[in-house]
Amino acid sequence: MRRQTVAIVDDRITNLKILERLAASLDDRVEVRTFDHPLHALDYAASEAPDLVITDFKMPDLDGAEFIRRFRAAPSCADVPVMVITAYEDRDLRYQALEAGATDFLLSPVDHHEFRVRSRNLLTMRRQQLLLKERASSLEEKIAVEEQRHRDALRHSHELLMRVIDAVPVLVSATDNEGRYVFVNDFYARHIGRPVASIVGLTPVEVNDAPETRAAMERDRRIIAGFDPPGSFEEAIVLPNGENRVLLTTKALLRDHDNRPSLVVTASLDISDRKGAELALVAAKEEAELASRSKTEFLANMSHELRTPLNAIIGFSQVMADEVLGPLGSARYAGYARDIASSAQHLLGIISDILDVSKLEAGKVELDDNEIEIGQMARDILHLVVERARALDIALELDAAPDLPRLRADALKLKQVLVNLITNAIKFSHPGGRVLIRCRLAEDGIRIDVVDRGIGMDEAEIETAVTRFGQVASTWNRKHPGTGLGLPLAIGLTELHGGHILIISEKGVGTTVTVCLPTHRLLPAEEMPLEIEES
Secondary structure, three states: OOOOOEEEEEEOOHHHHHHHHHHHOOOOOEEEEEEEOOHHHHHHHOOOOOOOEEEEEEOOOHHHHHHHHHHHHHHOOOOOOOOEEOOOOOOOHHHHHHHHHEEEEOOOOOOOHHHHHHHHHHHHHHHHHHHHHOOOOOHHHHHHHHHHHHHHHOOOOHHHHHHHHHHHOEEEEEEEOOOEEEEEEEEEHHHHOOHHHOOOOOOHHHHOOHHHHHHHHHHHHHHHHOOOOOOOEEEEEOOOOEEEEEEEEEEEEEEOOOOOOOEEEEEEEEHHHHHHHHHHHHHHOOOOOHHHHHHHHHHHHHHHHHHHHHHHHHHHHHHHHHHOOHHHHHHHHHHHHHHHHHHHHHHHHHHHHHHHHHHHHHHHOOEEEEOOOOHHHHHHHHHHHHHHHHOOOOOOEEOOOOOOOOEEHHHHHHHHHHHHHHHHHOOOOOOOEEEEEEEEEOOEEEEEEEEEOOOOOOOOHHHHHHOOOOOOOOOOOOOOOOOHHHHHHHHHHHHHOOOOOEEEEEEEEEEEEEEEEEHEEEOHHHHHHHHHEEE
């Protein structure tokens, strides 16, 4: 703990000595300085502030009140405690001393014990004042350091933000209520070929007088005025060098502390290259669609034109094979005629499939819905393909639940779907194998499974099989005839009914193709004719 100084001021030497001894007895760490004239004490206080001043009130040249006022005027003495000791009991003197800034007041002759108690209290108060000042000074220093650190951090963040805004390939600017630039980033300045300093403070029209800049100023004015909301839009601009560009622009409105519109912030991304790519893609898509339509129309027209002569070939070959107009002269001619009719029938089936696929792609196929009993339809189809299955040593099996609801569907097209799937199953089964047709009711409608235990397919082969003219084996090594249109045609006709086809297959194990017809095609029980329910 540092030593404390007590300054005693009294023009009477006897009193000065008594007070000096009393002050010295306060504490071993107290240093006493005595002054027989108040001006000497003021000179001392100007250079070194004491911790306690004990002064007489009635002194020559300078009374106690004036001495205290001058003492308090010194910057370092403003809060030093002052005790006034006087032999006069005049209340006015006390008031004058207190009003001048005295801390305490004692009458002379002083009570030694009271003097020591009051003096120690004042010195204690002084120590606490100095301690509080020291702590406050330390706290102020910490606050100043923290404020400086905070200012440095803010400056660093601001500089970093400015570098980021300058680095991003986006045109960023801000305009005020008068439409003048208050900020542009470096990318914006480089984009228009002018330094940042030459842009800030100008209006967009003053930077580049063009129709789009005038439109931009008007848009900003309407946003500030509240007529138009901020938002994003595409805009075409012309650069000062005459280059045409397309921008994706976003505008945002900033408000001041009073919630008044103050700035319009604009961020524009140059999407000219992307826009060009989009236009090229649209053009390519339109060109591809046109080519696809042309191809579909060509296939449809060619299929139609080929069917007419094929019908004549089939008809005349059958007449010749049956020798309707008389014998041909050789039995071999009749066989040739039957081969011609069979080949023509096969070719007619291929052309019919091509025509059906073309119609599906062109959206020219319409459904002729009627009521169907799916189990009976499956039995009828098996009668059509049983000879083909028998020739390949393939067994056919039907598993149709007797209580299946009737369907509303196009009977001919649904039969075409099932015939294609069943003939495929027969074609790709091993001799001695079995093809199962299962008709069942599911949660999502009617499901018809065509199951074989034939050659099967992997995922890549399934993807090939569902494409038009897709052949799992190559043209040179495949063992099974066909155009690759049966499965795609079945898929298209099923989707035309609002359904879909599922294919589950494993190489060397077999394939299950499921026709899923939706619930809305089921006929409620009350719509079923009574005679159908009895059958």
